[in-house]
Amino acid sequence: MRTIGRNALMRRRVLLVTGVCAVVALAGAGVAAATSFVPARPPATAFAAPAHEEPAPEPSGVLEAITGGSVERTSTFRYPGADYVKVHFSRLQLDPGDTVKVADASGTEVHRYSGEQLRDADNWTMSVSGESATVTVERAEKDPLGIRSKLDGLGVTVDRVARGQTPTERADAEAKRKAAAAAARHEESICGRDEKQDAVCYKSSDPIAYANARPVARILINGVELCTAWRLGANNRMMTNAHCFTTTREARNTEVWFNYECAQCGGGATLRPTKVMADQVLSTDDVLDYTLFTVRNFDAISRFGYLQLDDRAPVRGEELYIPQHPRGMPTVITTHDTSERSGNCAVANPAYDGYDVDTDMSYYCDTDGGSSGSPVISRRTNKVIALHHFGGCPNSGVRMDHIAADIRNLL
Secondary structure, eight states: OOOTTOOGGGOOOOOOOOOOSGGGGGGTOOOOOOOOOOOOOOOOOSSOOOOOBOOOOOOOSEEEEOSSOEESSEEEEEOTTOSEEEEEEEEEEOOTTOEEEEEOTTSOSEEEEOHHHHHHTTTBOOOEESSEEEEEEEOSSOOTTOHHHHHHTOEEEEEEEEEOOOHHHHHHHHHHHHHHHHHHTSOOSSOSSOOOEEGGGGTTTOHHHHHHHTTEEEEEETTTEEEEEEEBSSSSOEEEOTTTOOSHHHHTTEEEEESOOBSSTTSSOBOOOEEEEEEEEEEEETTTTEEEEEESSGGGTGGGOOBOBOOSOOOTTOBEEEEEOGGGOSOEEEOBOTTSTTSBOBEEEEEEOSSSTTOEEEEOOOOOTTOTTOEEEETTTSSEEEEEEEBSSSEEEEEHHHHHHHHGGGO
């Protein structure tokens, strides 16, 4: 097993512009993310690696600085058109037993925290869906007029908010992304016509693929960055790319969203996601570009099922499918590739150079920014045969037979 965090310069962050179910992306239903730096590739070994590409970095989440954010009793932070709001506190002056409640506009999504719980999460709350978050300080002792609280200087202060983009901001970001792709004059992660479809489209026609998309989660990192992750095995284990995060501290600032999918094929409303926080990083490796981690409140997400490893060498022409959250969209699945004679996604090269010689396998299944960390699943076994991490047409994923040797004793 390689040590956690080896050679941090190898890490690559993924950017995504969020979207929503198909054509409703600009109608305010989508969830946004932000960009981050893209460090250089790892130092070259003794081979000439292929030119791997990811979609160009796009600003898509917004980090707002707040002035006058002192809350003694209750305050609402509203951003018309945003689709999530996540709150950060600079001050937590609470009596023992006091809690802070953060709720969406309807009061349906509610999170409560003690001061200790907030400090353990670097003073960030879980996001709430929609355009506003209402922060309420709940006192253990009755103080209906707030007089004692004022005299004692009790309360909290909101200094930052991470929020989703408005429809206008999303449209502008998408236009810039398309212009940059056109200027580059080469394909990136979408290889020809985009073949991805909403996961729910497969619920009846391909129930096994749909069931294997349920353990796949959208992860929101630091309130403004996105990747994909998935449950590995029956225990509390999840996997994503190392270029998404590598440390336990980063994990504890990462939300994991299950059930974030379209309610109907072809667009419309999304299902309400089940959100938990990531917890501990158990193993990570920059060359194999994986991070194995746990989540808090595991019981809340155990019902979504899990995937299993296919720890053998892939075979050229072997058919594949990829459940994923490209650009932060609700779950989609890629099953088709019109460049293949069969019309299905398949292994193009079973021994492809990634961050080292022959670490990857390649394919022309469509992905996009934000798909990083997705499971590449074999049609033969319906198990995960690779961990997607590079675009470039061909796209590629790290072979699970290499990763399995690192993590087998941790599952």
